[in-house]
Amino acid sequence: MLNAATHYSIDYPDLSLILALVRGGTLARAAALLRVDVSTVFRAVRRLEAALGQTLFEKSRAGYLPTSLASNLAQQAERAEQALEAARVGVEQGGEVISGTVRLTCTDSVLQGLLLPALAQFMPQYPALTLELSMSNDFANLSRRDADIALRLTRTPPEHLVGRRVGSVAYQVFASPGFARQHAGRELADLPWIAPDDFLPDHPTVAWRREHLPGVRPSYRCNSMLSVTELVRAGLGVAALPDFLLDEGLQPLGPALAGHDTALWLLTRPDCRALRSVVTLFDELGRYLRLP
Incomplete structure (x- = not known):
């Protein structure tokens, strides 16, 4: 069987077949991607495996699982697909295409x-x-x-x-408009704080809070600044955030944090x-x- 692989030259339709089955995971989805019927995909895979002398897919309850060879060929197929698309765009636009x-x-x-x-x-x-x-x-x-x-x-x-x-980029303490109205006049240290967790121990907002509000223990800790922002928008507390996130869902509670810009x-x-x-x-x- 190994000898068959040495005499077979794989071409673009073969790569397209492999890529469709890797993407689809089943014969039915691959057939839909290729716009052919299921029996055509089944026979084409069997012929290609016989020509290569190697197994491309393992059949399981979950569908068709690619072998390492099929996965590698699918990556090459994606590159060929991108190159073909770039060529088509180049023809349409009549010039050099960035791809x-x-x-x-x-x-x-x-x-x-x-x-x-x-x-x-x-x-x-x-x-x-x-x-x-x-x-x-x-x-x-x-x-x-x-x-x-x-x-x-x-x-x-x-x-x-x-x-x-x-x-x-400057940082400011923000709250939702509703939270700001509800807690107007209260000191920052008395408000529930939302902060990044230990994934950003040296973040400018963490350094500022430790310096100016050392007694504050955040009520919420998040593993991303976007999550911190969403909790503030939801009205759960206040947080020091970069100024580029300011929108109608956030209201600054004071000036920029001096000395802690980036x-x-x-x-x-x-x-x-x-x-x-x-x-x-x-x-x-x-x-x-x-x-x-």
């Missing part, structure tokens, strides 16, 4: 408050560009090459990364500057990211 996959990491609060509005303005211009988003607070994402671009709130980005400072940095690895897809996304983000 490929760029991996971007940022915090959930930066995603919600800053990144999404920016992406909505320019990403439709790049239909062949695929963006993989990862929510993280860790610079090591870039260091480990798990990401190509990072948006980070910091005063001192790592020296081994390159990038630009997008602007300053900056938003757009960062990448030096080796990524040779990749047109990364450079394009980097430049567009630098153009469209807007701070208050």
